[in-house]
Amino acid sequence: MTSDIIKASRNTDNAPKSALSTQTVAFSHYNNISAQLPIDPKTGNMVAGGVKEQTEQCLKNIKAIVESIDHVMDDVVKMTIFVKDISDLAAINEVYKTFFQSYLPTRTTVAVAALPMQGALLQIEALISNGEGTTPQAACPLIKNARNTENAPQCAISTQTVAFSHYNNLSAQLPVDPKTGKMVTGGVKEQTEQCLNNMKAILESIDHVMNDVVKTTIFLKNIADIDVVNEVFAKFFPSYVPTRTTISASALPMDALIAIDTVVAHGDGTAPQLPEDSRLLIIEASNTENAPKMDYSHTVAFSHYNNVSGQLPVDPKTNAMVAGGIKEQVTQCLNNIKAIIESVDHVMDDIVKVNIQVKNIEDMDALNEVYTTFFKGDLPARTVVAVSAIPMNALVQLDAVVSNCEGTPPQA
Structure with missing residues (x-):
């Protein structure tokens, strides 16, 4: 820190x-x-x-x-x-x-x-x-760059990608074929592939690649589809795997089965920043044995932010769900986030944003009672939603965005 x-x-x-x-x-x-x-x-x-x-x-x-x-x-x-x-x-x-x-x-x-x-x-x-x-x-x-490409679905109420400083934020991609403007045929496998192809087209239109992705948030109609989704993701991210959170959606636009939200590293920055050599401004993906093992990175730092993957109430020693109810599960999720943050020499008060998904909205009072004990200073910005299902049938899942003062090389 x-x-x-x-x-x-x-x-x-x-x-x-x-x-x-x-x-x-x-x-x-x-x-x-x-x-x-x-x-x-x-x-x-x-x-x-x-x-x-x-x-x-x-x-x-x-x-x-x-x-x-x-x-x-x-x-x-x-x-x-x-x-x-x-x-x-x-x-x-x-x-x-x-x-x-x-x-x-x-x-x-x-x-x-x-x-x-x-x-x-x-x-x-x-x-x-x-x-x-x-x-x-x-x-x-700094100048904000809002851009669209014909190689991905265009929308009248959003821009495909907006870059500012060293990050690009993409609109959530639906499984829409940009040539027809219609949903692709097939099931979740085909829909996932189309979402990722749309992401790839947007990135390539601004001279980026899939390995520049820092974080993906996957919204699924059926949380049981996650294994199929992961199988498709592995084809698009064969080596480096960005951080990830999977969230159950009650419904998505166009009655889609999946939508994918993306945060992207933007080493060239936006004017008047001078372009950084992408070999030097480094994406730092980190994992720690003190948090549950995943098929994706625990945290990915780029420039002045760390993005932490969604954490479930899993004990990293056993890789099993922690015993108990909502309080014990919230404690475990936050302990996992704390372990990840401390493994990259940061503290919980470096968090700028927390996203929380709960199974039962009635659990919020108990959740909040635990939540506030993990911070000593000003509480982060926060978003809370209730969802119909969480991976591993958990009661809660949390992810975080963390400030990264030291930046990533070659920044100082």
Whole structure:
């Protein structure tokens, strides 16, 4: 751990506050914003109305947070929308588009089993570009690169890839053939292959390769399909395997069986940064014996961030599920994350964002009781959803994004 670059954790009275998370956590050239529910910050209550009113309130809350740190909505790089009912998407999109003036960021949309507040129809999280960096970095007028290619499916409500500084964030790819605009025929194997081919086409269109991928998040209609998905993934990542989280989706756009969300290393940076020699700005994939063994990397560092794979409540000594209920499982997940972070010379308070999936939303109070004990300083930004299933029939899964002050070579 180093204190050369300082993490900036901030809240505003103009958006709902939480005792369990910080509204926005900035580190280096990105801000990570906690998922926003349709809560009126003046009353602390759910906004009245249906999905349109709720969408507007979620986005107003994000806008208030963004403006409180001297940014604008067009600085958003990526949005992730969690909905209760996938059929609400048309109404959501109608409101969504009105919040952006120049372009639409990358986007992932997924239906989940439940959200943290009863009556909520959706929640939205955001990732924001942060050109000024965090202390002691000097402000730099970095340019955001939003790009599309005809070799992957195009969408009227999102951009395929948005690069800022040393990262690219891709919109979640569905199993759509870009030539026809229709879903590919076949089952989960064919759909997974099409998603990955779409990712590959986007990366190649911006002079990148699959080995530049840092993190994948796989959304599956049927969690039992994971073995087939892993089989296809192995063909696209035969040697280096990025970090990964697999999440159960109640539904996906176009009734797809799978969608894949991707974070990509961008060694060339964005103007006016000088391109780094990709042989020197290194992706650092790490594993530790103190966390459960996986078919993918525990953590992948690139530039000023580490991305940690989804952790299940597995005891690394036995590689079996820990005994007990939700408290014991949350403790084990967080101990696994802690072990991974400490293995790369970091601490839990270096985390900038945590993503949590629970089987039962009623377990949140017990989960939170354990969760807060793992942090000494400001709590990270956070997103929580309930899902119908978790790998190994676990009750909880967590992943994390961690600040990486030292950067990766040749940065100092």
